[in-house]
Amino acid sequence: MSQAKQTAEKVEYNGSDNLAIMSHAVNYNGGLYKWVASDVRPGETILDFGAGNGEYANRFPIGSVDAAEIDPDLLPLIKQPVYTDINALNKSYDLIYTINVLEHIEHHGAIVKDLYAKLKPGGRIKVFVPARQEIFSNMDEHVGHYRRYDKQLVRQILEDAGFRVTDVRYYDFAGYFISLLYKWMGKDGRITKESVVFYDRVVFPVSRLFDKLTLGHVIGKNVIAEAVRPN
Numbered sequence: 094m095s096q097a098k099q100t101a102e103k104v105e106y107n108g109s110d111n112l113a114i115m116s117h118a119v120n121y122n123g124g125l126y127k128w129v130a131s132d133v134r135p136g137e138t139i140l141d142f143g144a145g146n147g148e149y150a151n152r153f154p155i156g157s158v159d160a161a162e163i164d165p166d167l168l169p170l171i172k173q174p175v176y177t178d179i180n181a182l183n184k185s186y187d188l189i190y191t192i193n194v195l196e197h198i199e200h201h202g203a204i205v206k207d208l209y210a211k212l213k214p215g216g217r218i219k220v221f222v223p224a225r226q227e228i229f230s231n232m233d234e235h236v237g238h239y240r241r242y243d244k245q246l247v248r249q250i251l252e253d254a255g256f257r258v259t260d261v262r263y264y265d266f267a268g269y270f271i272s273l274l275y276k277w278m279g280k281d282g283r284i285t286k287e288s289v290v291f292y293d294r295v296v297f298p299v300s301r302l303f304d305k306l307t308l309g310h311v312i313g314k315n316v317i318a319e320a321v322r323p324n
Contacts, residue, residue, distance in 0.1 A: 109166055110283075111236050112146045117286050118293040124301070126152050128317070129190045129219055137187035142179070142208060143194030147171035159186075179207060186212055190219040195250075196238040205254040212322040218256060220247060220318045224263055228314075230276040232284065247316045256320035262309025264317040267300035268292075272314055 116122070126149050133139065141150040144160035150173045159182065160173045168175055176182055189208050195201045208218060223233070223241045233241065244261050251258050263269075271292070304313065 109146075109164065112148070112167070114284055114286050114289055116146070116148060117289050118297075120293050120297050122148055125149065125192060125221060129192075132217070133188060138184065138213075140179075140182070140186045140189045140208075140211065141173070142189055142191040143197070144171055144173070144175070145193075147173065149190070149192060179211060182211065186216055188217050188219070190221075192221040193223065195220065195222050196233075196240055196242070197236075199239050201239075202250050202253060205250050205256075209254045209256060209322055214322055214324045216322045218251070218320050218322075220251070220316075220320075221264070222247065222316050224313055224316045225269060225272075228269065228272040228276055230272065231280060232275070235283070242316045244316055244318075247318045251318065251320045255322065257323055258318065258320045261316065261318040262304075263307075263311065263313025263315070264304060264309060265297070265300050265314040266303035266307060266312060267296050268314030269312045271296065 129149060130153070139153065139158045141158055141160045144150045144162045144167075145164075146167050147160065147170050150158045150160045150171060153173070155172055156174070158173045160171045160175045161177070161179050161182075162168060162171060162175055163177050168177075189212060191208070195204065198204050205218075212218065223238065225243060226241045229238070229241050244263065248258050248261050251261075309317070
């Protein structure tokens with residue numbers, strides 16, 4: 094879900110711009126979709142909460158995923174059924190996934206409880222969020238982030254909502270150090286297509302190797318988590 098920052102003179106770089114540039118991160122996006130879709134069984138009901146420009150929802154067969162998104166500029170890009178209010182959804186899901194969304198929501202705990210209520214007993218939730226408050230930078234400010242997370246906070250909000258957490262770990266080992274350098278250099282918060290492509294093709298594959306070697310226990314640019322609604 095994007096959140097624009099505006100001044101009286103102009104609309105500044107925002108979440109929509111970020112999503113457009115990140116669409117060039119082939120390895121990053123492909124890896125996250127593989128994670129989301131890895132355990133999906135035929136006929137399961139799926140909700141993409143905060144679908145953005147449809148980067149992940151659109152990879153599923155048309156009509157097999159419901160997408161929740163509030164940004165009117167992004168709605169035309171989503172090929173799946175779209176809803177701007179999850180309270181209007183009168184069904185339960187086997188899987189809900191949310192990628193880079195909770196950090197945009199001030200009262201994230203309340204939203205996670207709403208998602209819990211939308212899951213069938215035994216249903217799964219998959220959460221992906223930016224990690225480590227110490228690397229909160231101008232980029233986070235520009236795209237409307239309230240916070241970054243650590244493993245403990247993600248586990249806490251999931252358990253407080255009633256979930257049983259089955260996996261929580263850091264993701265993108267090298268990305269943490271790149272983001273820390275980005276902050277130290279005082280960058281203005283913008284990213285470029287060229288920098289995204291370089292990172293995605295050259296650095297990210299090596300970073301994921303370190304994730305595997307460390308089992309996601311040490312550090313990373315993101316937190317990745319899975320949980321289940323108890324039967």
